Amino acid sequence: VRADGKQVREGQDLRFQVKSGIDWFELHGNVDFGGGTVAFPELLAALSRGDQTIVLDDGSLGILPEEWIRQFGMLSGLALNEEDHLRFSAVQVGLLDALLSTQTSVDYDEKFEAIRQRLRDFNGIDAVKEPEGFQGSLREYQREGVGWMRFLEDFNFGGCLADDMGLGKTIQVLAFLLDRVRRRKIRRPSLVVVPKSLLFNWRQESEKFAPVLRVLEYSGIDRAGMRDTFTKNDIILTTYGTLRRDILALKDTLFDCVVLDEAQAIKNSASQVAKATRLLRCEHRMALSGTPIENHLGDLCSIFEFLNPGMLGRSAAFRLHATEPENRESRRILAEGLRPFILRRTKRGVASELPEKSEQTIYCEMGEDQQRLYNQMRDHFRESLLGQIEEQGLARSKMHVLEALLRLRQAACHPALLDKGTVEESSAKLDALLPQIQELLEEGHKTLIFSQFTSMLAIVKQHLDK
Numbered sequence: 256v257r258a259d260g261k262q263v264r265e266g267q268d269l270r271f272q273v274k275s276g277i278d279w280f281e282l283h284g285n286v287d288f289g290g291g292t293v294a295f296p297e298l299l300a301a302l303s304r305g306d307q308t309i310v311l312d313d314g315s316l317g318i319l320p321e322e323w324i325r326q327f328g329m330l331s332g333l334a335l336n337e338e339d340h341l342r343f344s345a346v347q348v349g350l351l352d353a354l355l356s357t358q359t360s361v362d363y364d365e366k367f368e369a370i371r372q373r374l375r376d377f378n379g380i381d382a383v384k385e386p387e388g389f390q391g392s393l394r395e396y397q398r399e400g401v402g403w404m405r406f407l408e409d410f411n412f413g414g415c416l417a418d419d420m421g422l423g424k425t426i427q428v429l430a431f432l433l434d435r436v437r438r439r440k441i442r443r444p445s446l447v448v449v450p451k452s453l454l455f456n457w458r459q460e461s462e463k464f465a466p467v468l469r470v471l472e473y474s475g476i477d478r479a480g481m482r483d484t485f486t487k488n489d490i491i492l493t494t495y496g497t498l499r500r501d502i503l504a505l506k507d508t509l510f511d512c513v514v515l516d517e518a519q520a521i522k523n524s525a526s527q528v529a530k531a532t533r534l535l536r537c538e539h540r541m542a543l544s545g546t547p548i549e550n551h552l553g554d555l556c557s558i559f560e561f562l563n564p565g566m567l568g569r570s571a572a573f574r575l576h577a578t579e580p581e582n583r584e585s586r587r588i589l590a591e592g593l594r595p596f597i598l599r600r601t602k603r604g605v606a607s608e609l610p611e612k613s614e615q616t617i618y619c620e621m622g623e624d625q626q627r628l629y630n631q632m633r634d635h636f637r638e639s640l641l642g643q644i645e646e647q648g649l650a651r652s653k654m655h656v657l658e659a660l661l662r663l664r665q666a667a668c669h670p671a672l673l674d675k676g677t678v679e680e681s682s683a684k685l686d687a688l689l690p691q692i693q694e695l696l697e698e699g700h701k702t703l704i705f706s707q708f709t710s711m712l713a714i715v716k717q718h719l720d721k
Contacts, residue, residue, distance in 0.1 A: 262315040263308075264288040266323060271358055273351070275366035280351060282341045288317040294339055302327050327354070333567065346412055346563035349374050350592030370410075374595050380406050386434040388467040393423075393430060396605045400427040401434065403598045404541065408435075413540035413562030415518065417599040419698050420691070421613060424543045425457060428514055429465045435511060435539075436468065436489055444471075444485050445512035446505075446535065451494045452687040453516060455618040458492060473497065482508075495520050495528050502531040510537040515561065517690065518542035524557035532561045546697040555593070562596070601698065617691075619683035621667070628675055629666045636663070668711050678714045689718060 256263040268287040273280055284295035291311030301309045302323055309317045333350060335342040343351050352371040355361050363371070382398035383405055385391075393401070400416060404427070407414045418424050432445050449457055454472060461470045473481055473493040478501075485491055485508060498505065513535050515521065521529035540562050559566050602609065621629060636659035644652045662673065668684055670676035688704070695702050706712050 258316060264291050264311065264315050264317050266318055266320045268360070269323070269358065270360040270362075271355060272362045273355075273364060273367045275364050276342075278345045280343045280345070280348065280367055281337070282343060282351065283339065288315075291315045291317055293317060296337065296339070296341060299327060299341070344565050345410075346566045347592075349595055350566070350588065353588045353591035356591065373410075383430075383434070385430060386437050388437070388465065389430055389433055390464050390466060391426075393426070394605070394608045396600055396608055397423055397427050397430070400424075400598060400600075401430050404428075404431045405434070407596070408539060411539070412596060413542070413559075414596045414598065415542040415544060415558060415562065417544055417546075417597055419600065419602045419700075420545045420694050421615070422600060422602065422605065422609075424545075425460050425516070426464055428541060428543065429461060429468070431541075432490065432512060432514075433465045433468055439511070442489070443509060443511040443538075444488050444491050445514065446491045446493065446508075446510045446537070447514045447516065448493055448495055448498050448532070449516040450520065450690070451496065452617065452619055452683070452690075454492060454494065455620065456615075457516070459618075461490065479504075499528045499531050502534055506534040506536065508536065510535065512539045512541060513537040514541045514543065515558075516543045518544040518558050518561075519546055521557050521561060524560060529557050529561070533564065545694045559593075559596070602700070617687055619687045621683040622681070624676075625666070625670060625682055628670055628673075629663065632662060632666055632673075665708065668706070668708060669714055671714060672708060672710050678717055685715065685718065688715065692719070 266286070266288055270285045270287075272283040272285075274283065275281075282295075284298070286293055286295065286298055288311055291313050293309055293311050298309060298319075302319060307319055309319060311317045333343065333347060333354075348367070348370050352374065380399060380402045382395060383401040384398060385393055400418070404414065404416075416424050416427065418427075428447075435445075436442065447457060454474065458470060458472060461468055468489040469487065470490045470492060471481060471484065471488040473491050474497055478497070482504060491510075493501075513532070515532060521532055523529060542558055542562055544558070556567055640652065640655060640659060643655060649656075665672035666675075669678075669682040670680060671678045692702055692704070704712070704715060706715070
């Protein structure tokens, strides 16, 4: 067969060889076109472009089989092209293994074979007992979670703990951080970045389960002076907003671990907060999220660029091959390659280990406008009631006291309950509630929302409708 005066050759066979470097892997490929040859990176570049033919070294045309395009289109987007081979970083070992899993002719060297076998034995991770100084007992699945973090630590990989809400992601991380403090000779602080609504929760859980850890809440207008005391603490708690504003100061500090809670906050890789997290220096990285994929697979790209920089290669190439619904082969490779780095347990899966009911109180810190309104009302009622009680006595003033408490409770829920604002405005409780509902819905759970004020439920309904 000839085309435009050139012989057309059929792609017949691909043989691969993996060689290990210090912290990288090289993938070499030999391509058989029935006599004509082409450099391996050049072949993959043509596949990634979606070409159906390629010019071989003797000037003839090679036909690229359709299955090659499906199987190997991702390779060139993930790796660095060298002269005659592709180079993968150490954190890409799982993806490279998944990409080559369907190939019949692959020669692995001893180092790569050992690592891929450990990753494939991922399900056999040993549970880790509570470290010394940990208050309370971990459930078995939580011990396995700490063991998984230790497993990733051995490889210097970052991972995403994606358990359902209520299964104790915070507790597992606290046990892991305490375990690192106990094992390491050099003591460095770990940075935990959380939404503002969870600051109190993290501080409370730390005091309850790991009181031996020294925790510093890095927030407020006087926080600049706190940076000199970082090394005297084990955990530095801060918010995404503070991180974004202070990244130029924080990027020069070497942390032990950086933990992102509600990591879907950085799903947009182009956002300022996502860029800030990638500038942080640390020895280990963890992300917590019950919903690591909120809209599409592209959400994972930003989280993993923080966890394991370079793991998913070029963002554009990743999105091209992994986010198309019909590209099942790329999705299979991605799922298999990322499996060791994402640990997810559902309530249904660990139901036998859970108590009949667990309760959690989430404390909400009001914003400036809401706090100002609350303080004004509190001061007004305090001044008027004290005088009234002094004149009429407490017994005759009880109804006025109850009314004052009612108004303050309404102010704490939402200013619109007092006609002091519009229902579109945010409030501390609303800002904390909506992400919780979103996560529960993503996990497939039903949710009951209760309020003593029907007007508050009406406001919640309007925000849910949006």
